[in-house]
Amino acid sequence: MTDADDLRRRTAELLAAHPPATTERLEFLRARFDAGLAWVHFPQGLGGLDAPRSLQAVVDAELEGTGAPDNGPGRIGIGLGMAAPTILRFGTDEQKQRFLRPLWTGEEVWCQLFSEPGAGSDLAALATRAVREGGAEAGAGGDWIVDGQKVWTSSAHLARWAILIARTDPDVPKHRGISYFVCDMTDPGVEVRPLRQITGEAEFNEVFLTGVRIPDAHRLGAVGEGWKVAQTTLMNERVAIGGARTPREGGMIGIAAADWRARPELRTHDLHQRLLKLWVEAEVARLTGERLRQQLSPTLNSVRAGGAPMGQPGPEGSGMKLAFARLAQEISGWEVEFLAEDGLTYDDWTMRRPDGVDFTGREAGYRYLRAKGNSIEGGTSEVLLNIVAERVLGLPPEPRTDKDVAWKDLPR
Numbered sequence: 001m002t003d004a005d006d007l008r009r010r011t012a013e014l015l016a017a018h019p020p021a022t023t024e025r026l027e028f029l030r031a032r033f034d035a036g037l038a039w040v041h042f043p044q045g046l047g048g049l050d051a052p053r054s055l056q057a058v059v060d061a062e063l064e065g066t067g068a069p070d071n072g073p074g075r076i077g078i079g080l081g082m083a084a085p086t087i088l089r090f091g092t093d094e095q096k097q098r099f100l101r102p103l104w105t106g107e108e109v110w111c112q113l114f115s116e117p118g119a120g121s122d123l124a125a126l127a128t129r130a131v132r133e134g135g136a137e138a139g140a141g142g143d144w145i146v147d148g149q150k151v152w153t154s155s156a157h158l159a160r161w162a163i164l165i166a167r168t169d170p171d172v173p174k175h176r177g178i179s180y181f182v183c184d185m186t187d188p189g190v191e192v193r194p195l196r197q198i199t200g201e202a203e204f205n206e207v208f209l210t211g212v213r214i215p216d217a218h219r220l221g222a223v224g225e226g227w228k229v230a231q232t233t234l235m236n237e238r239v240a241i242g243g244a245r246t247p248r249e250g251g252m253i254g255i256a257a258a259d260w261r262a263r264p265e266l267r268t269h270d271l272h273q274r275l276l277k278l279w280v281e282a283e284v285a286r287l288t289g290e291r292l293r294q295q296l297s298p299t300l301n302s303v304r305a306g307g308a309p310m311g312q313p314g315p316e317g318s319g320m321k322l323a324f325a326r327l328a329q330e331i332s333g334w335e336v337e338f339l340a341e342d343g344l345t346y347d348d349w350t351m352r353r354p355d356g357v358d359f360t361g362r363e364a365g366y367r368y369l370r371a372k373g374n375s376i377e378g379g380t381s382e383v384l385l386n387i388v389a390e391r392v393l394g395l396p397p398e399p400r401t402d403k404d405v406a407w408k409d410l411p412r
Helices: 004-017 025-034 053-063 077-090 093-105 226-242 251-262 269-295 316-344 364-375 381-392
Strands: 110-113 129-132 143-150 161-167 178-184 190-195 204-215
Touching: 004 025, 004 053, 025 093, 053 269, 077 093, 077 110, 077 161, 077 178, 077 226, 110 204, 143 161, 143 178, 161 226, 178 204, 178 226, 226 316, 251 269, 251 316, 251 364, 269 316, 316 364, 316 381
Parallel strands: 110 161
Antiparallel strands: 129 143, 129 161, 143 204, 161 178, 190 204
16 A cells, blocks of 8 residues: 555655756656656556545655646646546546546647537537447447537647547437547647637637547547536536645635735725635635545545445535635635725736636736636536535425437427
């Protein structure tokens, strides 16, 4: 059993064999992956050691201050937080070997082709079609031809690969006729167009798929079970967005507190009371996220008493994402109000296509504008409230008239 002392020894051996000061960045990252120190809770041979997830902090602490490079998590967050756990759970051995290492090292950026203009909150209503070449009688193998449109796709302009869900059977109810694929974003027929946001930037994109050919070997999970596979992606996405580890008074609340201490001339009693309330709520959210990570700490190969896999996020992650979105919007709103006219400044309205989102390295005006998207991306707050109500609290589900109706017969 791998323990903290073993991880410290392995990390020391990595640093001795590949000194950060003299080792090229990509070479070091590849060596770290091969040593099982990338994500220690992953299986051996896939960047991990089958260790508890909580022991990753031991490796990170040993590397801190050594000059060791990171893998640029802000740039490859979709790959790390969404694609990787899905590939690990549903991918073939060949898919895991092909995709996970360059994903973690940042050699290949990933994006997520899920939402559509007519299928956002109701994602299962998606209309992008994937038709097996030669028809159903062609059997296993071969290629799928994909046509459709996706929207709100972060990092599509940077991505080499995409996780994609498409309708493969319109004759069954919407949740049962979906399959899950890995799409090469460099293939013919993939067109990426920028979507300019309220910040002036275009980190989002719309993606048009016209006759895109995807080999059956790039399908994750069984044909028609894409919704099941997508649930793993979505649950991990919400934890990745709302459950990131931060120190006490870290993140946006830390910036707001620093502003308060630095600008006594702007303080008022009302702003003080609101800041205190937000500080407490941010700390509660941080501790709740830590508890959630501890619940995920067993290895991914462990099994709960009821047979469900351990190490996989459940609907509780929706609550974390809800809290993150609300706090980000309220804290950024407080900061703009506190800073008065200084809170309205904005560095650059130039149309740009950034590598990622920076909630702590930009000015208050950027944070205020960008936080407006937090209650939409990664599942709207309204949908997540339903998930928490039904799957966490056990309340009766909302009535649904489309549950047993074939997708092709639904009104659109």
